[in-house]
Amino acid sequence: MRYGAEHKTETRRRVLIEAAKAMREAGPHRLGVADVMARAGLTHGGFYAHFKSRDDLVAATVGQMFCEGQAQLDRLARDRAPADAMAAYIDFYLSAAHRDSRTAGCPLPHLAADAPRLGPDARAGFAAGLEALTAGLAGLLGGFAQHQASPDPETEAGSVLAELVGALSLARAETDPARSDAILARSRTSLRRRLLLE
Numbered sequence: 001m002r003y004g005a006e007h008k009t010e011t012r013r014r015v016l017i018e019a020a021k022a023m024r025e026a027g028p029h030r031l032g033v034a035d036v037m038a039r040a041g042l043t044h045g046g047f048y049a050h051f052k053s054r055d056d057l058v059a060a061t062v063g064q065m066f067c068e069g070q071a072q073l074d075r076l077a078r079d080r081a082p083a084d085a086m087a088a089y090i091d092f093y094l095s096a097a098h099r100d101s102r103t104a105g106c107p108l109p110h111l112a113a114d115a116p117r118l119g120p121d122a123r124a125g126f127a128a129g130l131e132a133l134t135a136g137l138a139g140l141l142g143g144f145a146q147h148q149a150s151p152d153p154e155t156e157a158g159s160v161l162a163e164l165v166g167a168l169s170l171a172r173a174e175t176d177p178a179r180s181d182a183i184l185a186r187s188r189t190s191l192r193r194r195l196l197l198e
Contacts, residue, residue, distance in 0.1 A: 012050045015040045016064040021103040059121035065107035066129025082143025094184040108165045
């Protein structure tokens with residue numbers, strides 16, 4: 001039975017959604033083709049209809065993860081003033097729910113340590129995703145009255161993103177729940193104060 005281009009596109013999208021979950025759970029180096037295809041309800045034999053190789057799957061999955069991360073930022077920004085959207089993003093990012101999620105959320109804490117060991121296409125996708133996410137935050141920062149005079153919202157956005165990723169990573173690594181919560185709370189307060197969101 002032959003399927004149209006629309007079916008193939010939808011199938012590939014389904015595979016990438018499952019691959020993104022698997023990569024967040026186990027990391028890019030443990031991403032298994034057979035496991036991903038099974039998660040998507042497909043046979044291993046259909047893999048090459050969608051991807052040239054496992055490296056191609058990894059690169060495409062990195063792109064999928066960043067698309068999901070950007071979609072989260074877009075959802076939080078929709079119908080909100082820039083300052084309110086930035087506050088909502090900080091609250092989402094440094095929440096217990098985001099910390100505890102192993103299959104969803106921002107790709108940066110999941111991929112940053114592995115990025116230097118990825119293939120060139122996956123690294124390029126990581127760099128492009130980081131740039132796009134930073135630009136999204138810079139756009140929000142440029143929209144607040146108190147930041148419109150900032151000479152470089154891109155630099156400020158990069159610094160904010162670095163603190164978000166670092167705080168979330170440390171909170172995930174902390175074994176004591178109270179200390180983990182405190183890491184998130186301190187960074188939320190610090191960022192809100194620094195960005196004049198309180």
